[in-house]
Amino acid sequence: MVNFDPQFMFASAISDEEETIEAVDEALSAVVEALGGGTADMVIVFATPHHRKAMPYVAQQIARRLKPRVTLGATAAGVIGSGYELETRSGLSILAGRLGGAKLHAFSHQNFDWPDVKSDPQALREALVGVEHDESEPVRALLLFADPFSTPLVRFMPAVNGAMPGVPMIGGIASGGNAAGENRLILNEQVFTEGAVGVAITGPVHVDTIVSQGCRPIGEPWIITKAHKNLIQEIGRRPTLQVIQSTADTADDSDRDLLRHGVFVGRVINEYKDRFGRGDFLIRNIIGADRDAGFIAVSDFVRVGQTIQFHVRDRRTAEEDLRLLLQTQLLHGPAAGVLLCTCNGRGSHLFDQPNTESKIIREAMGEVPMAGFFAAGEIGPIGQTNFLHGYTASMAVFRPLEAEDAPAD
Secondary structure, three states: OOOOOOOEEEEEEEEOOOOHHHHHHHHHHHHHHHOOOOOOOEEEEEEOHHHHHHHHHHHHHHHHHHOOOEEEEEEOOOEEEOOEEEOOOOOEEEEEEEEOOOEEEEEEHHHOOOOHHHHOHHHHHHHHHOOOOOOOOOEEEEEEEEOOOOOOHHHHHHHHHHHOOOOOEEEEEOOOOOOOOOOOEEEOOEEEOOOEEEEEEEOOEEEEEEEEOOOEEOOOOEEEEEEEOOEEEEEOOEEHHHHHHHHHHHOOHHHHHHHHHOOEEEEEOOOOOOOOOOOOEEEEEEEEEEOOOOEEEEOOOOOOOOEEEEEEOOHHHHHHHHHHHHHHHHHHOOOOEEEEEEEOOOHHHOOOOOOHHHHHHHHHHOOOOEEEEEEOOEEEEEOOEEEEEOOOEEEEEEEEOOHHHOOOO
């Protein structure tokens, strides 16, 4: 295990105790011990519905024992720790970090004059980073957790991309409730039953992002030649369903079997690249088709001239995709901490072994402190743009900003 500067280090813990008092004490005691006592700058906590009614107590105990500048939290169908994933039983997972000289600006839905702020990029930026933010200091990342029943993420995400271009956002949709008012979100010692909470991180901290959509391309890229809103009517001047069928006809037996279980559309984000590979596509579901007209409907807006490629997904592909993306992290040195937001359709619903994703991360990155949750939708960047995803693992990897990475005076 790497020994980081005590001023920049993370600790994590996970508990499956059913009683909230015991779960909080177990997790916080482990975190405090790992940090060598003292305080933390930022704490992120996830809890299953077993602890829903006691979330005010969770927030209060974190404030009392760690005295963080910012606490964020959400309820979830399942929670994740270093090497462990608790999906079907009680769980509480905590990630606490000291971030050296990093600046943190916490926000909630109460900071937004929505929908007015949607058309006012400066007002939205001030709500996210604060009116006192030094514009010359780059925002390293935004973390965001939202309630699905009350947060218009479909409109909010493009607004953030416009107000803060190139700033990565990592997070997810709370999955701890099946109806409005059932989820809980924590911001410091406040507990909300709706909206969103988040933090903007600036200063001497490096935040890498990994978005593993768990798919691989099949066939060849195609240019959309006829489209309307979310309908892909023709590609390569041929009916779209006709191209899908020809793709299946020329595939090998293994890929043909995967295509029978589901085909996805990958839309290229950066059209200026000569070749497209992993990380170049935004994966979207096919949500309908007209066999007579030969077109498909996707969960995205499309236009003529965009490049798409069909994709397949299965357990093996999802594991391979995550491992390949994690390999790039070996170039950046040891990680201090990891936040993981993965789809509640992954985990035991996708993989045939328990704790698969957390173990893959641990194998690639060592015994890095990690916390996360199974989300009802995951937030992360593809290229320089943030999107809301499904069936995806979205990660933030925290490291100190080395001297050679810091901007010159």
